[in-house]
Amino acid sequence: MFYTETKGELARMMPDSECCVLSELSAIARSCGRLEMRQHDGESGSVFEIRTESAASARKIMAFVRSVFKFKPKVRFTHRRGRRPGNQYIVGLPYDTETLKILQDLGVVSQKRDGVSLRNGVPWHLLSRQCCLRAYLRGVFLARGYVQNPEKEYHMEFMTDSSAHAAGIVRVAESFNVTPKIAGRKKGHMVYVKGGDDVAQLLRVMGAHSAVLTLESVRVLRGVRGDVNRVVNCETANVTKAVDAGLAQITAIRKIDEIIGLRSLSPGLQEMAELRLANPEMTLRELGQMLSPPISKSAVNHRMRRIIHLAQRLDGKAG
Numbered sequence: 001m002f003y004t005e006t007k008g009e010l011a012r013m014m015p016d017s018e019c020c021v022l023s024e025l026s027a028i029a030r031s032c033g034r035l036e037m038r039q040h041d042g043e044s045g046s047v048f049e050i051r052t053e054s055a056a057s058a059r060k061i062m063a064f065v066r067s068v069f070k071f072k073p074k075v076r077f078t079h080r081r082g083r084r085p086g087n088q089y090i091v092g093l094p095y096d097t098e099t100l101k102i103l104q105d106l107g108v109v110s111q112k113r114d115g116v117s118l119r120n121g122v123p124w125h126l127l128s129r130q131c132c133l134r135a136y137l138r139g140v141f142l143a144r145g146y147v148q149n150p151e152k153e154y155h156m157e158f159m160t161d162s163s164a165h166a167a168g169i170v171r172v173a174e175s176f177n178v179t180p181k182i183a184g185r186k187k188g189h190m191v192y193v194k195g196g197d198d199v200a201q202l203l204r205v206m207g208a209h210s211a212v213l214t215l216e217s218v219r220v221l222r223g224v225r226g227d228v229n230r231v232v233n234c235e236t237a238n239v240t241k242a243v244d245a246g247l248a249q250i251t252a253i254r255k256i257d258e259i260i261g262l263r264s265l266s267p268g269l270q271e272m273a274e275l276r277l278a279n280p281e282m283t284l285r286e287l288g289q290m291l292s293p294p295i296s297k298s299a300v301n302h303r304m305r306r307i308i309h310l311a312q313r314l315d316g317k318a319g
């Protein structure tokens, strides 16, 4: 998977300079660290925990902590259940005055009158060099970033819980001539870019060179496929007909989404609609095979008719 491979590549990459270790650790600790009250080694007290789902990231965080804090951190491993199950590695730092001091220097936490909290914004004092700006972006991506498979869509995002931090991430990206947008999400603020050029540039900035190569070759293939499709569509009436039917289905699905939302569809129809939106070029047979359990071409066709019929009815009411 493109996302997993990209994260793996970045997690295995160790910065050359101490300055970059500081800024990358700062980004990771700010993005997925938190202050916890808990039992620690039989004593109750506070601990600063950095959580990650990837073993490679956990190893990187441990190496960073060893070099910056000069001690070997404790690591716990849990298996998270619930809606997004998966492994979790928790790197715990004992929360003493020395740790607090370093976390403050790293711009991860700040001390106010009512106590210590995660700091808002980006620690610009660590980011005077270009290498450190790159490292910071890499840290935020490793901690809470996502990149979509380029065969589906060009999309890269960085999540954060603070609007000031989101604005700071945009400024970091802007120093590499990319201007991401910010969108509000339930779980915070999403800094994102769309478009092959911007995604490739940010991957390059972070140092994900294999990912850039993969993305570029997908772009070439997509371009070729687009050209072939255009030729075939002009020449073959059948293909044109199928493409037109696909387009009509997508128009109908978008209309339903706009007027009443896809969530108001029955689960079967909603699943069909989302599958079609994500795979505009697939045949009905292929769409049917994507479902589990798979359904026949005529069953797919039946669902599509119901979707188009509903869109027509909604259209009549709206107009």
Ligand SMILES: [Zn+2]
Residues within 6 Å of the ligand: 017, 018, 019, 020, 021, 129, 130, 131, 132, 133, 135
């Ligand atoms: Zn640096």
